[in-house]
Amino acid sequence: MTTRIFSNRLSIIGLIFVIIVIISGFTRIALLAGTPSSGVALGQVTGSFLIGLLYDLSVGIFIIIPFVLHLWLQNDLIYKRKIFPFVCLFFVVALGGLLFTSIIPKDFSPELYRAVIYYIGFRFLVYLFLFSRTPAFRLKWRTGVLYIGMTIVTFLLLFNAVAEWFFWQEFSTRYNFIAVDYLVYTTEVIGNITESYPLMPILTGLFILAVLLVVVLRRLIRNSAVLPLSFAKRSVISVGMLLLPLLVYFTVPEKWRHFSRNEYANSLAGNGLFEFANAFTQNELDFYSFYTILPDDEAFRIVHNQLQTPNSRFVKNDLYSIERDISYNEPERKLNVVLISVESFSADFMQAFGSTKNITPYLDSLAAHSLLFTNLYASGTRTVRGLEALSLSIPPTPGQSIVKRPDNGHLFSLGSVLRSHGYTTQYLYGGYSYFDNMKTFFSGNGYTVIDRSAIPAAQVHYQNIWGVADEDLFTLALRVLDSNSLFRKPFFAHIMTVSNHRPFTYPEGRIDISPEKQIREGAVKYTDYAINRFLKEASARRWFDSTVFVIVADHCAGSAGSVELPVTGYHIPMLIFAPKILQPQQVNTLTAQIDIAPTILGLLKLRYRSKFFGYDVLNMPADRQRAFISTYQGLGYLRNGKLVIQSPVKNIKEYQPDFITGNAKQITLNDSLAREAIADYQCTSWLLRHGRQSE
The missing domain is CATH 3.40.720.10 (Alkaline Phosphatase, subunit A)
Known part of the structure; x- marks a missing residue:
């Protein structure tokens, strides 16, 4: 059975799934070993790996998409002389549409606009080049494309595994909105990484490892280029594979990984890439997990004291409610x-x-x-x-x-x-x-x-x-x-x-x-x-x-x-x-x-x-008087000329800001001011989480 799976036109697809599962499995082992005080029981470890396998396969279903398209659509028919004029016409129309219309508006993203034009132009040149070559040469070319594609995918999977390990060491969890936030502040993040880790040696080592893996597996990869499979059969299999991402999107929720009371075990059950994609849609970072908190009762008492003003009156004998009647003497x-x-x-x-x-x-x-x-x-x-x-x-x-x-x-x-x-x-x-x-x-x-x-x-x-x-x-x-x-x-x-x-x-x-x-x-x-x-x-x-x-x-x-x-x-x-x-x-x-x-x-x-x-x-x-300023994860509380900043993981500092230059000098944290800052953000998060801010 194993021989059949890896000895056909689509063998590279199965190979990608195996690589993903192996790398993800070793990633979980490394994350668990790097957290000796996690308290994860043996049964929870088993659950993490079994549930994690589901998420690994789900991610793989999306990664194989370009390979499925490549193997499905490669066909020597487009290199027939009778078809050649129609293919050239397609490329000319595509380039003309981009150059002389606003399909991709130039003022939205000049980089994207140029990239699409360069890509289509490059593909046209590749087509013209391959048209002038023999079928045997084109077969070697396609095999080389698969080698390069597998090298890139393997390198990215290995890179992600290492990145997840560093992220776990910093935040003790899988990717979340902090990782998404890093994309917004790319310059700062890359600068921080290069200053903190030997980035180039790590990248070089991962690339060499990816190349070695592809060399070892080259025969299996080559099967996908040389072994015959009719276009009809390729179409049936490929369409089925391309429908799987829709199935995953609508049927595999992120919440399945929350199977235990141990958050480490729940995080191990996830897949970093799956969690990263999920962070885009969820768009939030749990305050209670990543920020310093107070007992909820204390936080709400502080907020109640803040919101009590001469023209307001709380209407409920409920500490966890901020509802109050506002009134004025004037009409x-x-x-x-x-x-x-x-x-x-x-x-x-x-x-x-x-x-x-x-x-x-x-x-x-x-x-x-x-x-x-x-x-x-x-x-x-x-x-x-x-x-x-x-x-x-x-x-x-x-x-x-x-x-x-x-x-x-x-x-x-x-x-x-x-x-x-x-x-x-x-x-x-x-x-x-x-x-x-x-x-x-x-x-x-x-x-x-x-x-x-x-x-x-x-x-x-x-x-x-x-x-x-x-x-x-x-x-x-x-x-x-x-x-x-x-x-x-x-x-x-x-x-x-x-x-x-x-x-x-x-x-x-x-x-x-x-x-x-x-x-x-x-x-x-x-x-x-x-x-x-x-x-x-x-x-x-x-x-x-x-x-x-x-x-x-x-x-x-x-x-x-x-x-x-x-x-x-x-x-x-x-x-x-x-x-x-x-x-x-x-x-x-x-x-x-x-x-x-x-x-x-x-x-x-x-x-x-x-x-x-x-x-x-x-x-x-x-x-x-006070004000709130923030980034996606930095939460600022400005009061009496001082600035308290909360950030992951459970960091809280106080600064003396310069209101002219914007610079700030760190000073000793004032406990009372810190508690005010925590209470406002914590109570907001609590009320939203419990649906208490509805009209």
Whole structure:
């Protein structure tokens, strides 16, 4: 039977599965041996290897896909002279379509665009070369391709095994969202690895080992190139194999590895590559596993003390609930609200924060007529994190934003509060709202989602891969807001701009910086122009005088620095403009992005039941000032000029940040401040995990 398996056209497929199972098995042995205090019993070890075998085979089913396609489709028919013109025509049409159309938009990813063109061009040259050679030469060529392919796959499997071992030594678990996060900070991670380990000797050794394995197995690999198998039989077998990935995707869940109470055993049962892929879809990092925690009772007591304010009252005798009634002495004001979240808008773009570039002339002038918040900090470094903070008013949890996680509907949000008070709630986006899961998130939380698909092509002045120009988005917004006003009910519209984003392109003739330069300063100034135009046109509408306009960044243009969480990389501006309603004022209170929703509701004097972690900063006790800043795994708590940072695994440090340079000096950890920091993040994670943040 073994002879039959490895003595046919598809023998390389079986060989790949054997290599995967052997390498994965030895990886588990190495991980177990490297954790002498794991407490894994013999029965749990057996369970880990048996369940792990299932995940190993599941991963193998995806790895074999290119080999199945290669063996199935290789055919000398395409080298017949009668077929030659049609094959050449196919390549010419493919290259022409890429060069002269926008199948892959150049401004989205120039690297991807060039790579696809180079690949197709290379394949065309290879085809022309092989067409001129004999069938015997082509057979040698295909055999060589299989040797190279097997060498690459074997090297990558060995490399992954070593990488898993290092990851396990650091975090005592399989790949998780931390590993995914490493892809975001590639430069920093590679630098850290090269400084920590002898990377080149390791890679060289793994490559030599991969080559030796392929040399030893070369006869079995060659069988897949030379042994005959009819195209009909290859088709039946190949189609069956290509359907297996779908079967695995829909029937093999990650939770099967959680078969015991010993987390080491559960982790051993997994497969690193499977867990890595799963981390992309789950998008979260368990706070209780990777961060310092307090007893839940203590954490919630701290949070209760923080959230108790003169105008709030807890409504349940339940320590694990943060529900409280918010009230004001003044009468409610059912004003319209337009929240404009500006893409990548750092505080230092504006004159009020020291800029001398004159790239926000309108907003600079508007600041003198608005509530200008000078001490506001973004929750994170991505749009989805900003949208989370603005909508849900919760501290950022480790991993990806709630916006991109599964099961993120029917949450308590700014929209749900306003909707309960009779508001129309809408989310307007200049791109296609499927991007970053925006449509699923906002529609699942009661917003009507309106995106670029609502704009007729004839009304679009400019667009790039991210969406229409901001002026076209605001034209759409005016049309929507005019329509809202006809229904004689208040409206809340959250508008998300897109123009201040690489490639920094916009319509010609709008500002004094040519879009051909494709520089950040031009995109910022164009967005400033578009907001100016929008508010000028809005000022002629009847609904303008009863509308509060909130202009705030989703995050800064950049957050890189020499320290883990440079405070300057999170400093953003906010203007609240309502000339017939609000007196201009500069607000210097330390403000978190999660405070914006309660502050808006405070301006409206609405009475509501809250699950927000944020404060109405205009009615907040002075001793409650704090802010939250984060990356995917670094969780910062900013208070009284100090910064506490939590990170995996269970690290917590305190810093004295420099609010001018962004640098920070580590200082002795203040226990009381550390407990506050832990409590906020821990309680947020607990409430989300237990479904207690639903509306």
